[in-house]
Amino acid sequence: MSVKQPKGEVTPGFSTPVGTRRKFFQWVTRMAAGLIGLSLAIPLVGYVISPALKRRDKPWVEVGRVDELTAGQPKQLEYVATIRDGYLEAKTHKAVWAIKQSDGQVTVFSPLCTHLGCGYHWDGDERKFKCPCHGSVYDVSGNVLHGPAPRHLDVLPAKVENGRLLVVYKEFKSGTSTAVEL
Numbered sequence: 001m002s003v004k005q006p007k008g009e010v011t012p013g014f015s016t017p018v019g020t021r022r023k024f025f026q027w028v029t030r031m032a033a034g035l036i037g038l039s040l041a042i043p044l045v046g047y048v049i050s051p052a053l054k055r056r057d058k059p060w061v062e063v064g065r066v067d068e069l070t071a072g073q074p075k076q077l078e079y080v081a082t083i084r085d086g087y088l089e090a091k092t093h094k095a096v097w098a099i100k101q102s103d104g105q106v107t108v109f110s111p112l113c114t115h116l117g118c119g120y121h122w123d124g125d126e127r128k129f130k131c132p133c134h135g136s137v138y139d140v141s142g143n144v145l146h147g148p149a150p151r152h153l154d155v156l157p158a159k160v161e162n163g164r165l166l167v168v169y170k171e172f173k174s175g176t177s178t179a180v181e182l
Contacts, residue, residue: 058168063108064165066160072140076122096111099140135148136148
């Protein structure tokens with residue numbers, strides 16, 4: 001004989017379970033699948049995005065011989081650069097300005113004006129670099145003498161090995177007061 005209790009009353013000593021075993025295992029399975037999916041997705045996303053974040057390698061390029069430079073006299077040195085983009089390979093002509101110092105060190109300037117990126121030239125009579133676009137003028141050390149240029153000429157990394165001048169060509173953002181590499 002069973003005793004009927006009114007609805008809503010609980011028999012002392014008994015408790016109603018909150019969930020079922022089936023729901024618990026479904027929850028555990030979903031959490032495990034989510035963790036496995038997340039652990040696979042993070043490296044995959046990194047693999048897909050990393051080429052966009054990686055900077056292109058910039059190798060040392062020979063631009064000429066140091067003995068071809070005259071101390072204190074800037075010289076424009078031209079060379080052919082190979083640019084690789086994925087499976088494409090292109091050759092382009094580049095130029096830099098090199099100045100041999102009296103102590104034998106060589107300073108190499110980017111060929112682009114820091115104002116708007118125009119190409120400048122050396123005026124040997126006045127001993128100044130002049131930009132024809134907006135009138136910026138630089139001294140032989142690359143410092144701004146006058147004009148709208150916001151900073152001195154950009155210096156490129158250079159080294160001398162076995163009498164050869166090697167340079168890493170870089171481009172910088174124009175119109176800023178500090179050099180920002182592109």
